[in-house]
Amino acid sequence: MISTPVISLENLTVTYDRHPAVHHVCGCFQAGSLTAIVGPNGAGKSTLMKAIVGLLAPAGGGIRYAGIDRRRDVAYLPQQAEIDRSFPITVADTVVTGCWQEIGAFGRVTSAQWRRVAEALSAVGLDGFGRRLIGTLSAGQFQRALFARLLLQKASVILLDEPFNAIDARTTADLLALVQRWHGEEKTIIAVLHDFDQVRACFPQTLLLARELIDWGPTDDVLIPANLLMMRQMAERWADDADTCSRNRD
Amino acid sequence: MTPIPAPETGIEPMTLWHALAGPFIEYPFMRRALVACLALAIGSGPIGVLLLLRRMSLVGDAMSHAVLPGAAIGFLIGGLSLWGMTIGGFVAGLAVALLAGIVSRHTSLREDASFAGFYLASLALGVLLVSTHGSNIDLLHILFGTILAVDDSALFLVGGVASVSSLILLAIYRPLILECFDPGYLRSVSGRGSLYHLIFLVLVVLNLVASFQALGTLMAVGLMMLPAASARFWARQVGSMMLTAIVIALLSGFIGLLGSYRFALPSGPAIVLTGSIFYVLSILTGRRGGVLTRLLATRHLTG
Numbered sequence: 001m002i003s004t005p006v007i008s009l010e011n012l013t014v015t016y017d018r019h020p021a022v023h024h025v026c027g028c029f030q031a032g033s034l035t036a037i038v039g040p041n042g043a044g045k046s047t048l049m050k051a052i053v054g055l056l057a058p059a060g061g062g063i064r065y066a067g068i069d070r071r072r073d074v075a076y077l078p079q080q081a082e083i084d085r086s087f088p089i090t091v092a093d094t095v096v097t098g099c100w101q102e103i104g105a106f107g108r109v110t111s112a113q114w115r116r117v118a119e120a121l122s123a124v125g126l127d128g129f130g131r132r133l134i135g136t137l138s139a140g141q142f143q144r145a146l147f148a149r150l151l152l153q154k155a156s157v158i159l160l161d162e163p164f165n166a167i168d169a170r171t172t173a174d175l176l177a178l179v180q181r182w183h184g185e186e187k188t189i190i191a192v193l194h195d196f197d198q199v200r201a202c203f204p205q206t207l208l209l210a211r212e213l214i215d216w217g218p219t220d221d222v223l224i225p226a227n228l229l230m231m232r233q234m235a236e237r238w239a240d241d242a243d244t245c246s247r248n249r250d
Numbered sequence: 251m252t253p254i255p256a257p258e259t260g261i262e263p264m265t266l267w268h269a270l271a272g273p274f275i276e277y278p279f280m281r282r283a284l285v286a287c288l289a290l291a292i293g294s295g296p297i298g299v300l301l302l303l304r305r306m307s308l309v310g311d312a313m314s315h316a317v318l319p320g321a322a323i324g325f326l327i328g329g330l331s332l333w334g335m336t337i338g339g340f341v342a343g344l345a346v347a348l349l350a351g352i353v354s355r356h357t358s359l360r361e362d363a364s365f366a367g368f369y370l371a372s373l374a375l376g377v378l379l380v381s382t383h384g385s386n387i388d389l390l391h392i393l394f395g396t397i398l399a400v401d402d403s404a405l406f407l408v409g410g411v412a413s414v415s416s417l418i419l420l421a422i423y424r425p426l427i428l429e430c431f432d433p434g435y436l437r438s439v440s441g442r443g444s445l446y447h448l449i450f451l452v453l454v455v456l457n458l459v460a461s462f463q464a465l466g467t468l469m470a471v472g473l474m475m476l477p478a479a480s481a482r483f484w485a486r487q488v489g490s491m492m493l494t495a496i497v498i499a500l501l502s503g504f505i506g507l508l509g510s511y512r513f514a515l516p517s518g519p520a521i522v523l524t525g526s527i528f529y530v531l532s533i534l535t536g537r538r539g540g541v542l543t544r545l546l547a548t549r550h551l552t553g
Contacts, residue, residue, distance in 0.1 A: 083431065089427070089487065105440070
């Protein structure tokens, strides 16, 4: 199999308040790969995702996108807290925003697109939920709705930030099946996950992160005791008296 | 064709029609005030709904105070002239909105806090300017507005703002809504999230400056927030909430003007108080989460 990198991290550093949250990470995501990002809390997993989507600017190094447009071809599912669930908008109106690249800020939603919304809702098991307000959905149902929006986005790269947190087993299984379907369609998928068994069962590639890259490769080679030990030894605390980092200066 | 003369009865029957429409038929200034209220309702109602949904209800209030020093400077240069005070107020309001926006985006201070800081400075400066250079009457004009003295040019201003603001709102409705409830998604699919936020702030200031002519700085935000907060109890979705807010604002203007005419009350506060009555009624009887609805709906459904 010939591998082509889609997204390359080139000595990437992302900081908060000058403290590195992602520190000198190198490597690339291959086209059509299904990668789990694993690491302890505070390891920079979400930060890495946000940097890839372009919501955070790198403090050092960079990200290269090969043959894709960052806004058009990268779909991103953030952690739920960032969406205002009390907003009076229906499930269908939320899902249809997945067509943003086709309808843009001003275009009309065509009846074909509304049909795709209905199909997507049906694909995630939310038949008949279209007219409900998003505030009336449970956490699991809402996550299904956001997956329906991802379905409409037609992106070739999909980023999922802790997609199965606080989601019951049946919903997780359904959504995981969707991820597998995307993998079958040769989309590139990157997901932040915590469940090692799930990662071993369903994700061929793993990126182990503890602010610095610990290992990146086939899951069975990465999730080994030595690596996991190294991961647990990451200091969660920032060093208040840390010196200026001078590694790989160019 | 000769016009048919109205029958002379000698006595004036006090019909309902007469009670409701009489003052507006009889006095041009009442008609103008009503048209101004219609324009304010159409312009401010939807803006108020968006402020409410963005949890920026009090920011509208802060902005309306921020308009004062600009209006005062306009007043010092041109006297009680419409355009001087309007342009001054618009510039001052926009400056405070932009400064507050920049500070909240680039420092750790949240938007509400940075708004509070800048509007207080602006308000103090405005009161200082007016009180050292004008009379108390002028101050009262600026603080409480003069909707009964709305002239043609003021009417054009208020109507123009309402038209422009409705058209822009229609044009950027989708990104604006998306920026309200899922700003992260908008940023990931489009690079213009903050542009829409900026346009929205401009619309807020424009509408405040328009209603400032009629209701004064202290009450300008009344026709913006009270109908929006009331509409939350009646409408299910954003669009219908905006329409409900417009209707409530219009009714507040009509009833408030009528009340101020019948009982010789100052019209600005009468309009805003009418809005408050709608607000309290909505809290009590509103279909969506109103007090009575909650008390009465004690029986649950089967599934």
